[in-house]
Amino acid sequence: MDYAIATLGSHSALQILKGAKDEGFRTIAVCRSDHAFVYRHFGVADEIIEIPSYDDFYRVEDDLVSKNAILIPHASLIAYVNLKTIEEMRVLYYGNRRILYWESDRDRQRMWLERAGLNLPKVFKDPSEIDRLVIVKFQGARGGQGYFLAKSEREFRRKIGSARDYTIQEYVVGIPVYIHYFYSVIRGELELMGFDRRYESNVDGIGRIPANLQRDLKVTYTIVGNFPLMLRESLLPEVFRIGERVVEASRDICPPGIYGPFCLETVVTPDLKFYVFEISARIVAGTNVFIETSPYALIKHGRPMSTGRRIAVEIKEAIEQDRLKEILG
Ligand code: AMP
Ligand code: AMP
Numbered sequence: 041m042d043y044a045i046a047t048l049g050s051h052s053a054l055q056i057l058k059g060a061k062d063e064g065f066r067t068i069a070v071c072r073s074d075h076a077f078v079y080r081h082f083g084v085a086d087e088i089i090e091i092p093s094y095d096d097f098y099r100v101e102d103d104l105v106s107k108n109a110i111l112i113p114h115a116s117l118i119a120y121v122n123l124k125t126i127e128e129m130r131v132l133y134y135g136n137r138r139i140l141y142w143e144s145d146r147d148r149q150r151m152w153l154e155r156a157g158l159n160l161p162k163v164f165k166d167p168s169e170i171d172r173l174v175i176v177k178f179q180g181a182r183g184g185q186g187y188f189l190a191k192s193e194r195e196f197r198r199k200i201g202s203a204r205d206y207t208i209q210e211y212v213v214g215i216p217v218y219i220h221y222f223y224s225v226i227r228g229e230l231e232l233m234g235f236d237r238r239y240e241s242n243v244d245g246i247g248r249i250p251a252n253l254q255r256d257l258k259v260t261y262t263i264v265g266n267f268p269l270m271l272r273e274s275l276l277p278e279v280f281r282i283g284e285r286v287v288e289a290s291r292d293i294c295p296p297g298i299y300g301p302f303c304l305e306t307v308v309t310p311d312l313k314f315y316v317f318e319i320s321a322r323i324v325a326g327t328n329v330f331i332e333t334s335p336y337a338l339i340k341h342g343r344p345m346s347t348g349r350r351i352a353v354e355i356k357e358a359i360e361q362d363r364l365k366e367i368l369g
Contacts, residue, residue: 043132043359044068045352046109048097049079049088050116052323052348055331057084059349063356068109070100094120104131110368112351113322118144134351135300135322136369142294143321146179146207156289158282158316161210161307167193167200173211178203187261209317214309217269218326220334221283222350223299225367226357230283232276233301233347234334235269236326268329275312282314299367300354301327301347323347 045060047053049071057067061084069076069085073092079085087107089100097120104111110132111117117126123144127137142148153160164170170193177187186203189211190196200206220233238244240261246254271279282304291297303324306314330337333344345353358364 042066042108043355044086044107044109045112045355046070046104046107046131047112047114048094048117048121049075049085050120051114052325052328053079053114054082054084055328055346055348056112056114056323056351057348058082058331059346060352061086062349063352065352065355066107068104068107070097070104097121098125098129101129101131108132110134110355112348113140115320115322115325118322132368134355134367134369136294136296136298138369139290139294139298139321142290143319146177149319152289152293153286153316153319155293156282156285158285158304159313161212161315161317163210164208167196167208170196170208173213174208175211176200177207177209179205179207185260185262189259212307212309212315212317214307214315217271217306217308217314218266218324219279219283219304219306220301220324220327220330220347221303222301222347222354223283223287224354225296225299226354226361226363230280230287231340231350232279232283232336233327233345233350234330234336235271236266236324236329237269238263238326239265239267263325266326266329268334270335275308278312278314282316286319296366300351323351 044066046068047056049069053069057069060067066086068087069079070089071079073090076088076090079088089103091097112134123140142152173191175187175189188199190199216237218236222231222233241264243259243261287298298321301323303320304316305318306316308314327347331346333346337345358367
């Protein structure tokens with residue numbers, strides 16, 4: 041029986057399904073009923089399975105299994121479907137499912153990135169240690185919602201409220217660069233898919249009002265969209281080097297390691313150092329700016345290639361070479 045490519049209708053589903061269709065796969069979108077019309081409108085899914093809410097995702101398991109569907113994970117799946125449900129589902133799953141354990145917790149992420157020898161923002165274990173500008177983050181893929189900045193313990197205490205599950209990170213002043221990678225198991229190579237920067241509310245709107253009116257505003261980092269970015273070419277060697285090191289370190293902590301799409305979320309400082317403040321161990325929505333292709337992927341593949349399509353190519357080559365087991369986790 042032929043394989044189908046399935047994903048949850050949000051985040052990068054249009055890209056994933058379009059890419060799969062371009063490579064000749066049957067496609068399935070599992071959608072909340074109130075979102076389904078969007079996927080119908082764009083015609084990227086051969087089949088739409090509607091669920092009343094994300095909590096009902098587990099109910100589609102048998103259906104996906106019987107359709108020989110390979111599930112492609114993304115942040116909305118991780119954010120809305122319980123980690124245990126994902127880990128225990130019998131559905132064919134693209135990627136190393138166990139890497140989610142490493143990615144889902146900031147301390148474990150940090151161990152992984154430290155092992156890779158990357159520059160990381162300093163973490164303050166206790167608010168009393170705050171001696172510079174810090175960003176305070178909360179657990180989970182919540183898209184930057186609720187984050188705040190503080191310069192001192194006093195300011196931290198004033199802003200934290202009753203929240204408990206937080207991380208205090210040095211705020212690195214530079215420019216944010218989100219690096220999209222793809223590690224191909226079938227070709228044994230790390231590919232650079234592109235870069236994006238984010239458009240976040242309200243932080244990216246604050247510069248539009250005079251400084252004297254900015255002072256009393258609460259800064260937030262709620263993701264709304266993304267912009268494409270091309271990097272200074274002389275930075276590419278470092279981009280590849282840090283990506284390679286992350287892949288190598290992942291093989292030690294969670295064999296067979298990370299593969300498929302992943303993203304390093306970085307701030308580049310004026311001395312051109314990449315500080316990595318987070319890793320996403322799967323497709324990031326920033327790749328949506330390249331649903332046709334990024335310039336890098338076009339050069340590499342000699343034809344338009346999105347990250348969604350690249351996933352489908354990998355699965356197709358794995359099937360052709362009878363190596364599918366190697367890329368299902
Ligand atoms: P959503 O399905 O849009 O509610 O997204 C679920 C989670 O995925 C969000 O909380 C974000 O963490 C992440 N996410 C969605 N869209 C984007 C985006 N364009 N850029 C970065 N992260 C995103
Ligand atoms: P995140 O949800 O971790 O992707 O971060 C949300 C926003 O906070 C992004 O705009 C980042 O650029 C910014 N950010 C996160 N961590 C840091 C950091 N350590 N230094 C500077 N900016 C950061």
